[in-house]
Amino acid sequence: MADKTNIDSFLDQVPPLNKSGKVVGPAWEKMEPILKGILAQGADAITGLIDRLNEVDDGRDYPARYLLHGLAVYLGRSDQGKSRGVYQRALLAALASDWPESVREFLVRQIQVAGGAEAVPELARSLGSQKLRGPAIAALVAIGGTEAVGVLRKALENGGASDDRLALVQALGSFGDAGAAPALRSAAAGDDEPVADLALWALAEMGDAGAVGLAIKAAEATGSRRTRATDACLLLAERLAAAGKKEPAGRLYRHLRQSRTDPKENYVREAAERGLAAIG
């Protein structure tokens, strides 16, 4: 059981900031015994460090933040799997409690560094907070795996505000989750332009052959939407070609070659011609 004195002894070993307010040490070799000492005392010591976090990050709680982040990074070592679980559970318990959102945001960012599948349900609950949503999505993307993808996909299917959907579409695009394709196609065909543009990119990123028609239609837009849709067409064509799907890739390239007749769009037509040459 870690009491207040134990926690102080760990915090006291962290060197003060220099006169410019900057971190100066200690070396990893000196830090490691401190971290091992914390871990030897189990979840209570980690919770004790979390108790020292202030709502505002202005440097006054620097030793606690430094040690908690140091633990997150240290526990990435291959021989630290068991301790990583203890650390993660302590953070998740705090995340589920009534700590201020700014403190919970810090904890989510440490879960992004060291968390695993066990963190997914609590991160899913964090999606309901406007302040925590972005960091929670970033943590889910970092953790990856079917559980994390499933949470993101379900959240997108449940709808929500435009900004929320943007973040979910972006995350699903980075996963390349084929299971999300129906929801993304629906978003790409919708009236919310930022969401539609991002969904088209996500479909292109995953090489979704079912999105070829959507991409060609979107590429008729003007202004910056035309540029983004053009890039989605080229990205999708590259993905399809790399997967051996020459016919839909060729359809995209041919459309761009035929439609980009303005001299200012020569570079797009040339890109399409290079793509066509590459697929033969």
Added chain:
Amino acid sequence: MSKQPAKTSRRRFIQAAAASSTFSIVPPHVLGGPNHVAPSDTFGAALIGAGGRGPGTFRDLSGKHGLNIRKVAECDVKWVGKCDNKTRYTDFRRILERKDIDIVAIATPPHWHALISIAAMQAGKDVVCEKPMTRFIAEGRAVVEASKRYGRVFQIGTYGRFGMASKKENREVRKIMLGGFARGREVRYVHRGGLKVGMWSGPINVAPKPVPEWLDWDLYCGPSPLKPFQPPRFGGMHRGYWDYDGGGLGDMGQHKFDPLSYLFGKDVTAPVEVEASAPPAHPEATGMWGWVKLKYADGFELVIESGEWGKPTGLPSKRIRRDDLNEQEKQKLDQRPDPEPLIGFGEAVKTRKQAGGHAEAAHRTVCIMHLANLAIRTGRKIRFDPETEQVVGDELANRLVNQPMRAPWHL
């Protein structure tokens, strides 16, 4: 981070597509004709990121690069309420929509470099981008792919390799290294100091303040997490926070290591092992470190010593020269082609050839800093695959390599 495994095959596809004509064609607008400009004509240009180094970067277009430039517009997030949206903007996207701009000079903080470079090339512009090229590794690969996909010229804002390439003895070292003659020999370069490590470590005892009314803080943060406004995060000291840069190593590394990448023939590869001596990193601010050792697959070792923390390695540099080779190796060396001359940005824009500080070379150089910072942050030896550009056998370290971007921004 869990990313699609198909990236490498797509990369190969892009390379195949680009190999046929990118950077070797002369497009119609260079040859003249209706609605096109001839090489001697004036190029419309814009500056994105007008503070700090920005004006100098823009002046280089007509100075160092010898282009006839017509300044069309400039852009900065600190001009809220001061823009006419004709010549001055806060949002770079409005600048990229303009058809009268052929070239953009980018001098924002580094967390924006990749996204703006990519968006500019998607819009058909050629790019000069200030160093460091990127904030993390996947960004650089995406810039390389955009440059190839659209056949646009990219030049990083550092030029030391041009001086390096001007000397015959340096070109010979490059030829020796590219010929694989370092294998089985001890070849090492030790770089000491000049990286402003203490200067560009971020202070953390700073209270958040209200966002100034002249600053678009949300757009400034862009793909990085939206954090409370702390004054040092904006305007120079941004270099000291992981959200925007990689400390003095990130700031100065591209200048220091780009000539070395050229000299030692590392423009198309990356280190395979990296270890460092440093304190554990703070979650927000970059900090001190002593040394980093980066080893390449051919055995070449780059050692970087900060001279500002801890003890030096004591390792000496060990060069390789023609005289170190045996007669058989010399014969093989003589059969190899000499390094191709480097082409400046101005000539590259006019001829549609690849600039000397092109995206792949710039990316491989900035990877040195990213991998060094990764070893500094994790405190453990990093094994890296230069082909997949992923850390091998350390999933949690990979999470620090490529960090998720804040929506709606994406690569």
